[in-house]
Amino acid sequence: KAGVTQTPRYLIKTRGQQVTLSCSPISGHRSVSWYQQTPGQGLQFLFEYFSETQRNKGNFPGRFSGRQFSNSRSEMNVSTLELGDSALYLCASSLAWDYGYTFGSGTRLTVV
Amino acid sequence: KNEVEQSPQNLTAQEGEFITINCSYSVGISALHWLQQHPGGGIVSLFMLSSGKKKHGRLIATINIQEKHSSLHITASHPRDSAVYICATENTGNQFYFGTGTSLTVIP
Numbered sequence: 001k002a003g004v005t006q007t008p009r010y011l012i013k014t015r016g017q018q019v020t021l022s023c024s025p026i027s028g029h030r031s032v033s034w035y036q037q038t039p040g041q042g043l044q045f046l047f048e049y050f051s052e053t054q055r056n057k058g059n060f061p062g063r064f065s066g067r068q069f070s071n072s073r074s075e076m077n078v079s080t081l082e083l084g085d086s087a088l089y090l091c092a093s094s095l096a097w098d099y100g101y102t103f104g105s106g107t108r109l110t111v112v
Numbered sequence: 113k114n115e116v117e118q119s120p121q122n123l124t125a126q127e128g129e130f131i132t133i134n135c136s137y138s139v140g141i142s143a144l145h146w147l148q149q150h151p152g153g154g155i156v157s158l159f160m161l162s163s164g165k166k167k168h169g170r171l172i173a174t175i176n177i178q179e180k181h182s183s184l185h186i187t188a189s190h191p192r193d194s195a196v197y198i199c200a201t202e203n204t205g206n207q208f209y210f211g212t213g214t215s216l217t218v219i220p
Contacts, residue, residue: 033208043198043210056206090155101145103155 002026004093004104012110018079021107025072025093032074033101034066037088046089049074081111114139114201118211125218131186133214135199138180146173146184147198149213155198158184189218 005024013019025032033048045058049068066076072093078085088108092101115138125131135144146158159166159173161182166173170189175182186193199211 031206033206035208042212043200043208045208045210048206050206058207092155092157100160101157103147103157105154 004091004102006089006091006104006107008107009105010108010110012112013081014112015081015083017081018077019081019109021076021078021089021091021109023074023076023091023093023104025074025091026095026102029093029095029102030072031094032068032072033092033094034074034076035090035092036060037090037106038084038086043090046076078109083111085109086111114141114203114209116199116201116209116211118197118199118214120214121212122215123217125189125216127190127218127220129189129218131189131193131216131218133184133197133199133216135182135184135211136180137182137199137201137209139203140180141201142204143202144175144182145200145202145208146182147200149196149198151195158197186216189216191218191220194218 007022031050034046037043047057048055052068063079068074088106090106092103094101117136119134143162145160148156148158161175170187172185194217196213196215198213201209
């Protein structure tokens with residue numbers, strides 16, 4: 001069966017722009033969570049959606065937002081990009097909390 | 113916030129050795145995850161634990177809820193086990209906190 005698909009794989013943006021990343025979960029999975037990974041901070045939790053509702057949010061500024069559609073696909077948006085937003089953005093999907101998570105390959109965002 | 117600490121940070125082993133990676137956390141959790149990340153970024157979820165012990169092939173994960181401690185063991189290590197292993201805690205609010213990872217290199 002298809003895994004978690006993230007698009008695009010690579011992205012280069014300039015400071016001040018905004019970006020939207022997409023995550024298609026495994027079919028049937030209703031939970032999608034997003035993470036940021038940087039060399040300095042490691043992996044950090046951004047937010048988690050379940051059935052189109054944001055259930056929790058990590059400690060990130062309001063420039064980071066997301067949403068989930070009725071087909072469980074999720075998008076993450078970052079507005080007014082800063083150089084420090086350069087990172088690997090990962091999403092993971094889950095059937096339910098006790099079923100574990102499957103990660104996508106990530107989107108590598110470079111802000112110049 | 114949950115402080116998640118892993119040890120060691122870096123580990124080099126000879127092929128065939130038994131390997132242990134440790135994870136300690138500071139507050140109560142609903143689950144603990146062990147993740148494996150290979151160069152290039154791909155992350156694989158190895159285990160999700162809320163109590164006791166789980167085993168998949170040569171990998172074993174244990175958790176002691178009272179001591180707030182988990183270990184990941186690799187028996188008969190192999191060069192393909194070389195990766196970064198990350199411990200992550202999940203609280204009842206579905207928030208995750210991650211350790212900084214243990215970089216494992218297994219030498220043939």
